[in-house]
Amino acid sequence: xxxxxxxxxxxxxxxxxxxxxxxxxxxxxxxxxVEDDQHVAIGGTLYSRTPMALLFELLRQGRxxxxxxxxxxxxxxxxxxxxGAARRVVTSWVGIGLQWGLAGVLxxxxxxxxATFEEWxxxxxxxxxKAAAMGVPFLPTLTMLGSDLATVAGTxxxxxxxxxxxxxxxxxxxxxxxxxxxxxxxxxxxxxxxxYRHMDxxxxxAARRVVVSAEEIVSPERIRAAPADTMLPHFAVDVVVEAPYGAxxxxxxxxxxxxxxxxxxxxxxxxxxxxDGARRYLDEHVHGYPDFAAFIAGxxxxxxxxxRKQAEELMYR
Amino acid sequence: xxxxxxxxxxxxxxxxxxxxxxxxxxVGMPLxxxxxxxxxxxxxxxxVLEGGIIGAQPLPGRLxxxxxxxxxxxxxxxxxxxxxxxxxxxxxxxxYGFLGAAQVDRYGNINTSCIGRHELPKVxxxxxxxxxxxxxxxxxIFIVTTHEPRRFVExxxxxxxxxxxxxxxxxxxxxxVFGQVSKVVTxxxxxxxxxxxxxxxxxxxxxxxxVDQVRAATGFELPVADSIEELPAPRPDExxxxxxxxxVTD
Numbered sequence: 405x406x407x408x409x410x411x412x413x414x415x416x417x418x419x420x421x422x423x424x425x426x427x428x429x430x431x432x433x434x435x436x437x438v439e440d441d442q443h444v445a446i447g448g449t450l451y452s453r454t455p456m457a458l459l460f461e462l463l464r465q466g467r468x469x470x471x472x473x474x475x476x477x478x479x480x481x482x483x484x485x486x487x488g489a490a491r492r493v494v495t496s497w498v499g500i501g502l503q504w505g506l507a508g509v510l511x512x513x514x515x516x517x518x519a520t521f522e523e524w525x526x527x528x529x530x531x532x533x534k535a536a537a538m539g540v541p542f543l544p545t546l547t548m549l550g551s552d553l554a555t556v557a558g559t560x561x562x563x564x565x566x567x568x569x570x571x572x573x574x575x576x577x578x579x580x581x582x583x584x585x586x587x588x589x590x591x592x593x594x595x596x597x598x599x600y601r602h603m604d605x606x607x608x609x610a611a612r613r614v615v616v617s618a619e620e621i622v623s624p625e626r627i628r629a630a631p632a633d634t635m636l637p638h639f640a641v642d643v644v645v646e647a648p649y650g651a652x653x654x655x656x657x658x659x660x661x662x663x664x665x666x667x668x669x670x671x672x673x674x675x676x677x678x679x680d681g682a683r684r685y686l687d688e689h690v691h692g693y694p695d696f697a698a699f700i701a702g703x704x705x706x707x708x709x710x711x712r713k714q715a716e717e718l719m720y721r
Numbered sequence: 722x723x724x725x726x727x728x729x730x731x732x733x734x735x736x737x738x739x740x741x742x743x744x745x746x747x748v749g750m751p752l753x754x755x756x757x758x759x760x761x762x763x764x765x766x767x768x769v770l771e772g773g774i775i776g777a778q779p780l781p782g783r784l785x786x787x788x789x790x791x792x793x794x795x796x797x798x799x800x801x802x803x804x805x806x807x808x809x810x811x812x813x814x815x816x817y818g819f820l821g822a823a824q825v826d827r828y829g830n831i832n833t834s835c836i837g838r839h840e841l842p843k844v845x846x847x848x849x850x851x852x853x854x855x856x857x858x859x860x861x862i863f864i865v866t867t868h869e870p871r872r873f874v875e876x877x878x879x880x881x882x883x884x885x886x887x888x889x890x891x892x893x894x895x896x897x898v899f900g901q902v903s904k905v906v907t908x909x910x911x912x913x914x915x916x917x918x919x920x921x922x923x924x925x926x927x928x929x930x931x932v933d934q935v936r937a938a939t940g941f942e943l944p945v946a947d948s949i950e951e952l953p954a955p956r957p958d959e960x961x962x963x964x965x966x967x968x969v970t971d
Binding site: 449450451452475476495496497498499501502503506507510511514515517521523524525526527528530531533534545546547548549550551552553556561569570571572599600601602603604605606655657658661662664715718719720 | 748749771772773774780783786787789790791792794795796797800801802803804807808810811834839840841842843844845846847848849850851852853854857858879880881882883886891892895896897898899
């Protein structure tokens, strides 16, 4: 983090156009914004509202030297490592959940010196996006102080000019591109989610460019009818992609529950073959289809109906 | 009904939670302990999960695997974002914080990052997640973990989550001026920390466990409190509620 980054982020954003115009594009077109060696922030958290349709397309197109950042990372970051697209992960946690054990591909890459795991506490990473979203170079916090996390991350402390208290200064994080999946958006990019918002709002407002995929594209009137559900305004979104089941096999709150059997298959493949197992997963589920809609069609209506029914049962009535 | 090790730990942990408090729990044992307390002595305990969930009321038999999913959000009166949840913690709203540990040392420091060197680890573990924030920001922190020498180590390989750092006043000197690690719950014992040195010490034993057994399972010299009690065994009603929550039918 340098003064240049902070000032440049502002100058660059000032230079963006903010027209109210149709921004609907295909995933293939949308992901062209991502260049090699850039920093891609992935919306959602763990296996919730992960922008899978966008990630699968990025993996299909192929990149190299990417940095990926995410609050809690699931196996999607392993796909970026195993495919050779990324070699650096900025996160607070990587895994799927206790029952699936440690992340095998991450271990292979980090323990082998092939990838870097830049570790922050959950709040510290959230405040990094928030500082950037606020347009300031850092935020003071009481978290991560005294820990080895603070040391290896190279953080500094700051003394409060009013109380002399010692606080951690968390540096702003400006991703080059943020990829998010939402419940609905209009063609201008006004984006709404139901349920928890994870770190999506700050991540998007921190990023240089924002790609949003949506379960459905709705009329601007429908957005206006529930304005408090709008998470991002049109001027904070660059392009919009229509992607039904765009978080599958992860969950989309209220719409479909995570497909844990799909996770089982992935973990079995990695246990059997390490990163090669993850590459076989990519061949089958990403490269085996022309686009994400075809992958979803391959999942089949019965399985998708089951995931929808499970989500329906989890809505409190 | 014979209780498993996990059930014994969960029940011991649940008894630490008082009514009308707010607990910041993770999934697994912390959430189970909190839900159990909510059905017994603490009906107005508010369970907060880092996924932005305030007032979680998970359905029996459909407990969440992650703190960021619909199962965790069921019945919550408020959903917000992740950073916001931790800012509630930083403000001081959360009375209790619950943590597990891959490694914990004599000063209650926790490692969930790596075995060996951080740059090139022998084993890369999942990482902090919210653990560092919970131990730094909640008011009273409980650690729950199985008692074995490879977990209870002299000094953790990496301080992911600072307990009392090097003991004495070092936690506060680092800037962590709020919160304290108060208890460590294991399948063998209940431990706390000496008031001055902040060194972990044995406080009570699980039923049928001896001091020697606890010492043998601890990888550092373990002081013993002046009077050692035996913890009450899990009661049938506690076990029944716990198994109902877990969806165990027999």
